[in-house]
Amino acid sequence: GEDVEQSLFLSVREGDSSVINCTYTDSSSTYLYWYKQEPGAGLQLLTYIFSNMDMKQDQRLTVLLNKKDKHLSLRIADTQTGDSAIYFCAECPSGGSYIPTFGRGTSLIVHP
């Protein structure tokens, strides 16, 4: 079955870049997502990438995909205190039930 692994915590200084890592196991073509959860709220989709892509950039966010190692990363440039949140990686097979598998989430703490 699918499994998605993330480190649980990351602490960075304001203005630095943050890199949140994720590994997945599904060998079929898949969609990979990054969600952000702010305190007291639900998850919001940040960005996504399909498994035949290597990179996607969207303003301060860069997603890198290493298909060989099944490794996904989310880079946040110029990290701000408002970026403090839990970030979830999720994968979803492109066929079948379309039920995503979520990682446990990485708590990003941005300090001045």
Add this chain to the structure above:
Amino acid sequence: NAGVTQTPKFQVLKTGQSMTLQCAQDMNHNSMYWYRQDPGMGLRLIYYSASEGTTDKGEVPNGYNVSRLNKREFSLRLESAAPSQTSVYFCASSEGGGFQPQHFGDGTRLSIL
């Protein structure tokens, strides 16, 4: 522009009580989901409904029942609440099929004493 609405936002129950968590979406989505979120455990799927009229078990269905009342509404029922069901419950919806990300409600924080 409500998206996914969950009620109630907070609830305290005693062991053995029953209650229903309500979820409604206004995006005309086909698929709806119920998750629970516990510290350090991420999101675990309880039940989902791929389309109106169908429901299926997820990873942790024991102690829960669901009803897909219509295309908009998907409720989660705890028949006899247990302290192990203390959690934050999230409802989500999606178009279903292909690249279709999920849209989440803000959650119901449930404590069972």
